[in-house]
Amino acid sequence: MPGADLQLLLAAAQKAGEVAQRYARNGAQAWEKPDHSGPVTEADLAVNALLFDMLGSARPNYGWLSEETEDDQKRLGAEHCFVIDPIDGTRSFIAGEKTWAHSLAITTGSDVTAAVIALPMLGLTYYAEQGSGAFLNQQAINVSDCRQIDDATVLAAKPALEARHWRIPLPAGLQRRHKPSLAYRMALVAQGEFDAMITLRDTWDWDICAGALIAAEAGA
CATH class of the missing domain: 3.40.190.80 (D-Maltodextrin-Binding Protein; domain 2)
Known part of the structure; x- marks a missing residue:
């Protein structure tokens, strides 16, 4: 059974998918970031706000690092930290494609200890926790055996x-x-x-x- 941190990430990814899919169906305003680092949409910010509230209230002592939040250096003093990309593949999202993802991780020191990558439009949820293998929709997965x-x-x-x-x-x-x-x-x-x-x-x-x-x- 997944540990408590991984269960939290899985639940958060589920909620994030619900929010993002509403925007995907109804349309989301998009604009270029002020630093010209790429586009951002209403959906990115809405998902970011949801995750910040949900994860932060569940783990108030964890640090926070997200693509869509101004960096707070206090995270560097936290033992654990959330590392979040609310919507990875924003251009794909804007284009109406399905290959965008929610990317959620927890670090402990320099180690990543729990992770979820969810693609709600494709019904795919990849996840792992340190030392326990990797899974896709509850089925264990492994890399290919190609060595050349x-x-x-x-x-x-x-x-x-x-x-x-x-x-x-x-x-x-x-x-x-x-x-x-x-x-x-x-x-x-x-x-x-x-x-x-x-x-x-x-x-x-x-x-x-x-x-x-x-x-x-x-x-x-």
């Missing part, structure tokens, strides 16, 4: 595989696919649907914390 890059299928944006980024040519047999959400890409690798994922773009803790634990617990 020559035969690998990787998730990456097309520019990431351009020759200018690599000292040696990539294998001709390497196959590339792409999904909009970074969290979803990491979860798909954990599931064994793809052999690896590559990103050369800047990433932040909220982009990768949940996916890193799920992939590690799946054998990555």
Whole structure:
């Protein structure tokens, strides 16, 4: 049975999905962030507010780090911290696609100890807690058994595989696919649907914390 922190994240992801799907059905206003780091929507902010209230009231001593909240440095003094991306794949959300995710994690010191990646429009919930394996909809998952890059299928944006980024040519047999959400890409690798994922773009803790634990617990 999942531990208390993981159960909390699972419940929060369920509520987040309900809120986000209402916006997905009815439409959400979108605008560019002031720092030009990407788009944000009403749904991002509504989900962020829900999670801040729900998780913060359940664990008032935990720190908080979210893409949609101004960073509070007090989190650095907390033993545990929530690391949240309310909607990972906002461009996909705006486009009316289904491949966006809620990415929720808890850290203890430098370790990620509980994580959930939920894609409510696809009915997928990936989750893990440290030392207990990784799961998709209550079924254990594992990474693929591919060990040779020559035969690998990787998730990456097309520019990431351009020759200018690599000292040696990539294998001709390497196959590339792409999904909009970074969290979803990491979860798909954990599931064994793809052999690896590559990103050369800047990433932040909220982009990768949940996916890193799920992939590690799946054998990555």
